[in-house]
């Protein structure tokens with residue numbers, strides 16, 4: 295009886311498969327790779343519909359197979375993306391889109407199956423890891439869609455928007471200016487108000503109007519897909535898929551409120567220095583700062599204008615740019631690798647060195663924005679970036695290598711868990727390390743800081759204090775200045791996805807938030823035809839951003855914990871964990887978990903705390919905060935229309 299039912303079932307399956315095969319063969323020219331893959335997926339899904347998706351044992355086997363297949367799928371998608379980003383041609387673009395679509399088909403079929411197991415999981419062992427894997431898998435794929443036409447349109451439109459960003463450039467006197475390295479260099483080194491304005495406006499004009507219709511379409515499609523998958527909108531899909539967080543919006547708000555007093559002090563002090571630097575430009579001493587004067591295209595990190603705002607110019611401030619001029623890109627990467635090795639983490643693999651793109655190639659067009667990719671194949675991890683000889687680049691190298699270290703530490707986990715505890719943890723690894731790298735003690739040991747001879751105030755008992763304040767100012771320009779930016783990008787996008795802000799108000803709302811949180815104003819009139827958000831990489835690439843906000847807070851918690859493990863005593867800002875195996879072991883214990891545990895548990899492993907908290911970052915900057923309050927005694931702290 296059982297046998298007979300089974301064989302009937304088998305034959306009915308075969309009939310269906312045959313039908314699908316003929317149908318697909320008749321209606322589709324099986325040309326592109328993705329349609330073959332898609333076709334196979336349809337067949338597989340059809341076959342698997344006949345199983346019942348009820349037992350935990352089946353689910354386990356299913357997961358074992360799916361984890362293997364997922365690595366294979368990720369490898370294909372990563373390969374196509376990396377090939378495209380490091381050699382932008384139309385052909386590579388087509389391949390990238392095809393690979394993304396194939397991935398979508400595969401994921402969609404498997405998410406459906408995972409959901410079936412989940413809906414039957416009430417009889418699985420309580421707290422079963424099977425349930426967690428299924429959940430993480432489903433959560434990680436909030437934009438899969440059954441609708442092939444919609445997916446294709448979504449991929450193609452996103453891809454076109456990315457092209458607008460990567461192709462954007464300005465020309466002046468026969469010279470071409472891309473965002474990296476040319477415009478980035480102007481923004482960070484030029485002190486000519488009008489030249490800065492030219493670069494700032496030109497970059498936005500080159501992107502905004504072209505990007506806006508594409509961006510708007512992508513928003514609509516992402517919302518559609520998100521709703522099909524049970525989310526209220528794409529913003530919610532992002533929040534859930536990256537965080538396992540309740541109340542991420544109010545948590546962000548509360549954390550930001552805790553650091554706001556420090557930010558406002560920094561802002562007031564920098565504003566005064568800019569008024570002195572650019573007199574007669576109408577900068578309002580109690581208003582917002584024109585957004586193009588902060589050393590960065592987006593006013594997101596201000597450390598490049600350290601020369602303008604150094605608290606004590608007469609005691610030497612750190613500047614690694616000079617010594618870096620004799621470095622090659624490879625040597626900068628080796629320096630980062632050496633730090634990770636010194637705490638007992640792994641060296642980069644030979645594939646890493648052979649296949650990474652560490653400099654801008656001369657023979658082809660590439661996407662320069664720094665990134666790190668896990669290829670889900672033994673030893674295959676790569677970075678792509680266009681490094682130059684600046685401290686900023688050296689940071690990015692450590693940042694990206696932090697991602698690679700995370701990939702390597704969790705590579706033995708099942709594919710579903712080969713991910714960060716949450717997205718912010720992934721962003722925080724390399725940055726945590728740079729908090730040690732940037733200490734004057736470390737830089738001097740590396741030969742990146744000449745033993746400085748104070749130019750004035752020599753021998754004063756305050757010299758050490760002044761150097762500390764200079765140092766903290768430099769780090770604050772990078773880390774504290776970033777926080778409101780890291781917050782407002784997704785504040786704006788959450789509102790966009792929710793439909794609270796409509797396309798005709800996109801740019802107006804953008805600037806409202808820029809002013810409200812960052813205290814920045816546009817240096818020229820903006821209209822609703824402008825679309826300044828798209829001038830930021832992560833907006834045009836639809837990469838969630840709130841991860842960086844959390845990372846910039848969490849990295850100070852991590853730094854504090856690693857310093858404690860390293861036996862550091864004294865002020866947190868002076869800690870350098872170089873060569874501390876104990877710190878390295880603690881870091882490894884976090885990284886090797888990947889996504890296998892809810893992030894508060896991973897957080898607890900390293901810090902003993904289960905939350906993102908501002909105590910460490912506030913303690914780190916306490917001396918500077920006190921100094922700023924005194925320095926700003928006569929200032930209007932804050933800016934008009936603030937609240």
Ligand code: ASP
Pocket residue numbers: 663664665690693
């Ligand atoms: N992917 C990094 C960032 O976007 C690289 C960079 O800093 O450029 O987080």
Ligand code: SER
Pocket residue numbers: 842
């Ligand atoms: N790497 C991120 C960015 O470039 C955060 O610093 O925006």
Ligand code: ZN
Pocket residue numbers: 693694697720721
């Ligand atoms: Zn990153």
